Amino acid sequence: MYKTERKIYFSIINTIVYLISLGFSVLLVSLNRGEQSWIVLAGIPAVLFLSSLIITSVLRKVADSFLFKKDILESDTKYLGEFIDRLRFCYSFDDLFQANTDILEMKADCSVLFIDREKNYVLYNSPSRISSYYSVRDKLMRNFPLTWKAGFYFIGNTYDVVSSYKAARGFMMCYQKYQLYVFCRYTHLYDVEIYDRLYEEFVRFISRTKIIEDLSEISSLTKEWEQLAETQISFLPHKMPDIPHLKLAAYYRPLVNVSGDYYSVLPIDSSKTLLMLGDVSGKGLPAALIMGLVMNTVKIMEDKEDLVSMIRGVDKAIKGMHLQDKYTVLFLGIVDTEKMKITYINASMSDPIILSRSPDGYRIKSLSSNASLVGIIDMDDVKVAEQRLFRGDMILLATDGVSEVMDDNGVELGDTDLYRETLQSSASKSPQQFVDDIVSLIMKYNGDKRLHDDVTMMVAKVG
Template structure:
């Protein structure tokens, strides 16, 4: 009835406005020229359009108040109106209790047709009967989303039949609303309520995903914080050496790692490594590696350290996980570096205006069997600088496809600024790398360590 009366009133209003507009236009047509007539008709059209819109709004408000805010419809209008401010299952159940049940004398059953679980059922024989719940849930299976009406035998009926229940179906949700007065309620209320029900479920789903992502983000933050706890809290002060460091994780959790482990007053073990892959597994292996190195008793035996790390990774049985690793014992009394370079980009040694490389003498650790390791010892005298980095620096590419590692400009920059304090030189390396990169930023995690002798 609401729809018929509203459409009829609007049609009548439109007809009246059209007749009045035509009559006025005809009156002016007999007394003024064509040009002025067109202008007058245009103005009159705007006036009548404004008048029609204003009166139509009043008509809509009148029928809305008459049919939705009085009588039986008023009892459940709050249901339709309050769904839009529901943000949880608890909110929606409270709306059902305070409007449909308390005001409209409805009994409600809300189930999940996929799992068969009851989300809510009103107190009462009908909606609490397990057999009825099963029958209704089965009846809703296979039906597309929409509004349906049921008779007293739970069969689906056309909208104009003698209805006992209205059913909302959206996704896996079945919302049965039973009332012996269902036929006296205006159907438009349920149309609006169904749209709000759809919006509510989509809103809840979105919020659940956001909370889930938030929880995951927090978990990753905790993993990142735990990982940082494995790394040294500060750069140590070592007599005869200055150390520069730059560590940047592309995401919260990185596979790059470093360490400084004192052996004696004159000897320090330096560690730089890069675990394959990203994420939680890389972070876990990184922690195992660092812990393994720290608990090795004889830290002067680099081959033993490598084999312990190799065994620890293989024991974890992560497919395709390994580490590139650089171990170096710097002896300030003897002025030497004793090192193992295992799969990491060969470190640069700046000596007397030249660049030398600490050559690879071991394969990647944790993936294949490792044979004998030929430990290499190199002179490391006052003014010499060792540059160790994971591939996050060396694999940066210029716009023309050149890598930083083989760039003559980078080599020239390093040699020209080798006399800078190590902190400044480290910063220059990072700045140059990012400017060299065609993207202007890193593509991978980055750990850079500089060690300068004789300071």
Template sequence: MTQKPATEIDLLRQQNEQLKSQLMATSVITEITKVMMSTPDLASVFRTMMLGIHDTMEFERIILFKVDPEGFVLRPVTWTGIPDALVKDLAVPLSFIEGGDIADTIFLNRPIFVDPVSAKDDPMGSLSPRSYLTIPIVTKSYTRCHEFHNCTIKECPAYNNPNPYCWTIQGSNQRHSHVSEDERRRLCVLCPLFKCNHVLWMDRPSSETLATSEDITVLSTLASQAGLILDNFQTYEDLKKANKELQRINVEINKINHDLKVAHDKINKDLEQAQEIQLSLLPQNLPKTERFSCAATYVPATKVGGDYYDLFQIGDGIYCMLVADVSGHGMAAALIMSMVKILIKSHTNIHSTRETLSEINRVLNQDIKTDNFVTMFYAILNLRENMLTYSSAGHNPILIIDKATRDSRQIKAEGIFLGVFDDAMVKDNVMPLKENHRMILYTDGLTEAENMSEEMYSLERLESIAKKTVNLSPEDAQTEIIRDFREFTGKAAIADDVTLMILDIN
């Protein structure tokens, strides 16, 4: 057996360390969810988040600030690693000059890395940091500012802007265009639509390195999740005072929170259980009826990956079928895909696949701030009306084969991938469900896999083997296709996750 080069072993070790770090970070999210589900005390939620970052990511000093709109300052809520006497009376101005980078992280809505720190001019200079990192925590915004204020100034950059966080848009608040930048900021924080009410500040005094790019990505994702959880918590408190209709919504919100808790619990495992977590997100038993039979398989490229498939009933004689692929590999892709699964189950629409994908795209763009994107083929099988409604967001062509004639055709993507652009340009497509036809869904890890000669497996090869095995059951056809795939790739490493799903309309 050929020994792996040292560089490959080092790469595997690095990936192991990254997965360990990301798994530890997910435990913070899980703990926040547990506290939120068990106590109405926001202080407990904040404290748990602080201790989680301190213990799992080794930031020695952390302060959670809260915006004081009336005082136009940031005030510390809770902290760790710093004597109380140095923190309790801190008040960081939100003004453009005096507030510095920690105020800018709010009005730019992004993490800011400060290095070096000016002891004289920086509002955090009293703590003598060499460098520090600030992360905004933002909750959801459900209303555009021009709608809320009945503003008709279409020249305002915030008017109909896809960015819902109007305080971050340069030149916004044209209703008060004559005021200074500081006055604009003051008006923003006093507005009910202002949703950045907390900021995390942290440093590592004893370390030469404050944070890696991976640290910032994990912290940004954690901050986004904390914003969602805090938003759900506040919504829950409001719902307790609402009428019967709001109580109905409260039940739905609690269900979503429960699904999030289940997903986070699955991810909160050590490295050896990471693959088990990923596989547990996939359906264990696919439905089978007299009208259709189905088989699916998933082959991860690494311990965990970002492919996902599902087939589940959503109504009488109505089923949802999908295959999705998150860009990249590892825990980050798996985390995003677990959230996509929850969004699918939460937003499934039996009438429109476009609406479901558009809502998932909106949430991914608004709340999941990473470089990953998602491709997806999403369909609704209506066996009562013999119709298939589908949308494809940048996914690979789907094969449909007439089992009698072995004629085949491809359903190609009309939309673009999810999680990058505000409009994924997907649409509803409708076609009749024809008997004795086979559908083959897959991810690009199958068709774009290369052998030792750097030749791709290709869609043409998949189509050829699919026609040869069309008279086999979906399970047996799937086995033959994967056997052919492994025979083709040989000893070449699988570079991407492979998912294959076969559905027969009987």
């Protein structure tokens, strides 16, 4: 594209300048005919010709600089940034291979080679000469063995490391047993700061695929369900973080070994904390996979305050798994203890509330749903809601396994005065005592029978 446009621009510039020079020459000669000697008349076109050469040279430099910036500096770096964004939502090697084809090969004119160095097995190579030659692969295998240190490296003409990216004809990323080579003659023209971002996303991708692979492998053996449950629990917070002016507690009880319920607490800064709780449809391995996918997607999002992008990222990730009839309900909220407010998106969670102290006791304020199910239908415009907080407010996030527990008469706990009164009477206690009271109520109300759903809740007390 760059070379073609350069030729077109240069041809147009040459034609226009020469035509203008020719026109001026004819005009000046005709006006001065009979008044000047033939030497002067012959000199006019010569001077105009030399001037046209100078003007043409200047215009060509300007056009070349413009095209160079547009087609090389901006476009190529843009494609590398596009590849990073695509990689962020790749969950398998097939996804990576498709991103290689769509962006690095088709748009950025790169050649790609992806190797499992432990097995010395080529997982992917572009259908181009440089990445298909056995001699190139053999030299790369000798230069970069399995013991090669993880990191990002620029590659020179002899397929070894070069210290300066200006001398590079490609680059290599190495993490664990995987090595990804990208050959491109424009490597030295990319914005050098983008390489660190690319390597970070590559590491996250390898880690993400390993988690999903482990879950799938464990689940294929029925005797290993307990290991699968342990792997899933590892996604959840092992200990609630110590956050100024915000006390936290949680309860998690899966119906079977694996569950679709999940929760997380992610401090953003000294005054802002992201709270997340959700429930995946169904049970078993598919629900566990989606649960891990949601947790990982939220964790890797750089801007934890952009709730809209976060929930759209989760929606895209779930749809990308192509698991039939799988979706999640989800609550994402940012508690700001400095401005004393909670901003949130409630994607069809039925039970999130705030218990706020008043002269007549604790009032229950609902954090109403303002978004649709995530991962199965097209999401409309997502809006962020906001609710004011006061010192002593208790925020309760719970899956429907809490409120839908039934007694012997089939009455759900969430519909009873007993439930509301317990919430209000326990709201003055610590978060852990509050959770203990609710769990005790659930077990008594259920009559010590087997529960019919996962029970998960998270509580945050402000101030």
